[in-house]
Amino acid sequence: xxxxxxxxxxxxxxxxxxxxxxxxxxxxxxxxxxxxxxxxxxxxxxxxxxxxxxxxxxxxxxxxxxxxxxxxxxxxxxxxxxxxxxxxxxxxxxxxxxxxxxxxxxxxxx
Amino acid sequence: xxxxxxxxxxxxxxxxxxxxxxxxxxxxxxxxxxxxxxxxxxxxxxxxxxxxxxxxxxxxxxxxxxxxxxxxxxxxxxxxxxxxxxxxxxxxxxxxxxxxxxxxxxxxxxxxxxxxxxxxxx
Numbered sequence: 001x002x003x004x005x006x007x008x009x010x011x012x013x014x015x016x017x018x019x020x021x022x023x024x025x026x027x028x029x030x031x032x033x034x035x036x037x038x039x040x041x042x043x044x045x046x047x048x049x050x051x052x053x054x055x056x057x058x059x060x061x062x063x064x065x066x067x068x069x070x071x072x073x074x075x076x077x078x079x080x081x082x083x084x085x086x087x088x089x090x091x092x093x094x095x096x097x098x099x100x101x102x103x104x105x106x107x108x109x110x
Numbered sequence: 111x112x113x114x115x116x117x118x119x120x121x122x123x124x125x126x127x128x129x130x131x132x133x134x135x136x137x138x139x140x141x142x143x144x145x146x147x148x149x150x151x152x153x154x155x156x157x158x159x160x161x162x163x164x165x166x167x168x169x170x171x172x173x174x175x176x177x178x179x180x181x182x183x184x185x186x187x188x189x190x191x192x193x194x195x196x197x198x199x200x201x202x203x204x205x206x207x208x209x210x211x212x213x214x215x216x217x218x219x220x221x222x223x224x225x226x227x228x229x230x231x232x
Contacts, residue, residue, distance in 0.1 A: 002154070036218030038155070045205055045225055046147075046155060051218040057210075089155050091218065099169045100145065100157040 003028060004090050004103035011109040012080045020106045022073045022090030028101060030071030033093040037066055037075045040087045040105075049088070050075060077108070085110050112136045112221050114206050119226030126196050126230070132189040132206030132223055140165070140184050143209040145219060146191045148202035148228075158204070159191065173199075196230045203227050 005023040012018040022035060029035055037050035048057055050066035053073060063084075065076040073092075077084055090103040113135040122128050130146070146158040159170045159180040168180050179192040189206050203225040210220035 034217060038218075040155075045222040046207075046219075047222070048210070048218045048220045051210060051220070052215070055217075057220060087154075091155075091157075097172070099171055100160065102147075102155045102157060105154040 002104040003094055003097065003101040004092060006088075006090060006103035006106045008104070009107040009109065014080055014082065014110060016080045017076060017078045018080055018108065019077075020075045020088055020090075020108070022075070022103050024071050024073075024092060026071065027096040028071075028092045028094040029068065029073060031095055033095075035066070035068055035073035036091045037064075038089045038091065040089065042086070046089065080110055082110050084108055112208075114208065114221055114223035116204065116206055116223040116226035119204065119228045121229045121231065122196055123232050124197060124230055127192070127194045128196065128228060130191040130193065130204055130226055130228070134187045134189065134208075137208070138184075139163075139182050139187050139189060142211060143216060144182070144189050145207050145209065146180065147205045147207055147219070149205070149225075150199070150202040156202075160209075161189070193228070196228075198230050201228060201230050
């Protein structure tokens with residue numbers, strides 16, 4: 001049971017906008033800790049996609065958009081492309097556990 | 111190019127030990143917090159352990175406390191994970207990852223290795 005809750009899967013057609021939610025609690029996201037998002041393509045290591053709730057590392061397309069409100073965060077992908085098929089994970093810090101926590105991951109199908 | 115390269119994985123019997131290594135290139139471990147993150151077959155990411163840039167702070171997920179130990183050798187720019195009393199549920203790909211630093215801000219894990227596979231089975 002992950003501390004951060006994500007939907008197991010989302011799907012869309014090319015060009016569509018999809019959103020992945022990440023719901024936490026008062027000991028992690030709700031406590032003000034930043035949320036980061038990772039993309040993991042099949043058979044590869046995770047890649048940092050969004051950091052600090054909303055910021056994109058250099059090279060990440062602006063089709064990927066992060067937001068945070070209260071105890072939840074969201075990742076939106078606009079203009080969905082076939083190459084976006086991957087697993088997406090949210091991550092934060094939990095003060096009760098004293099360490100980092102990941103969501104269970106969301107599989108995006110295009 | 112900034113890089114992390116893990117090694118040391120393999121097949122080990124339950125109750126056995128392994129020492130994972132993670133060699134860092136083009137940056138200095140002492141300037142960054144580092145973590146080990148694992149992924150069991152067909153499962154999601156799980157944070158395992160972290161060590162601060164100073165080396166003075168270490169943290170572990172509950173399931174490995176007392177069994178695993180994170181450390182580093184600054185002279186070799188290498189991160190380690192000593193894993194003792196291994197169990198079947200420790201079977202996973204183990205990644206080392208660097209926590210990004212942008213000025214005074216420390217954020218997500220911006221550099222990941224390719225991973226090393228640990229299989230615990232008799």
